[in-house]
Amino acid sequence: MVDNVTPLDERLGYLLKTAYARLALRVDAALATLALTARQLALLSVIASDEALSQIEVSARLGVDRTSIVAMLDELERIGLVERRRDERDRRRNTLALTASGRVRVTAAEKARADVEADFLARLDEDSTRRLVAALQALAASSDRRDHARA
Amino acid sequence: MVDNVTPLDERLGYLLKTAYARLALRVDAALATLALTARQLALLSVIASDEALSQIEVSARLGVDRTSIVAMLDELERIGLVERRRDERDRRRNTLALTASGRVRVTAAEKARADVEADFLARLDEDSTRRLVAALQALAASSDRRDHARA
């Protein structure tokens, strides 16, 4: 009826969205054992990677709005994985740190996440996997510049 | 502090999500001129690719719940791009079809979407692009089997 309509499974957008959705389902299933969501693990991992980040710094790295971070931290603090500490050099900021329990949980969860990812990629050979990651990184990097220029 | 924490930009999940989000932003920006969202275009394209699909068939192809399709069709019908027709052979079903205006709009929107995608991929050479798409298709295919087995 209408020509020039690319089938869904040849569209980059559809493929990226579908691949992400499926990986996310598996990661969430694996993390359920550890009572964590993929979203929470991402936040915990950013905190783990660089202690003393503020809430705004963390939100920028995750690409999540600072107002969304508030509720996530409330929950992670409630279950004892994270601590907010007033930054004494700038009392507007909170410095985020993992608790001992948080460190244990992140280590286990990171292993679970990496296992799921490896299993998800099992269909690809090593070279294809390396090139896939490199291509995605290139797209993210090139997009970064534009997005910042436009923002 | 915690070792074995993979940086975000080496995680497949983060890369897929980020790449998709950025492409989606650009596609939506390009489609705004045509008063369409990427979501609407995906629905229109499925209808265009195979006339006489029912709402449930369309929802399955898109991976969108049938209840969500209802409101989307209401809007597309309201702006005159789509028609619901009772299937006379099974009066429970609606057969979906583009209007003449819908066909014109889809053709223009598909061109805009393809242009954005090509620009988004400009950083990659042809071989890398082909391999990226192939890898994503392989991941989608392998995941399909598992998801169906589990569902």
Place this chain on the structure above:
DNA sequence: TATTGTTATACTCTATAACTATA
């Protein structure tokens, strides 16, 4: 005046349950 964290609010997308009409 500007910034950090916070609350309130709203909007989109998604998922579930229950209804209707048809089979």
Place this chain on the structure above:
DNA sequence: TATAGTTATAGAGTATAACAATA
């Protein structure tokens, strides 16, 4: 009984505006 479409509703996730405390 089961299925297609529909409605109502609730839950995530996200974004905006406005506020208090601090710079």
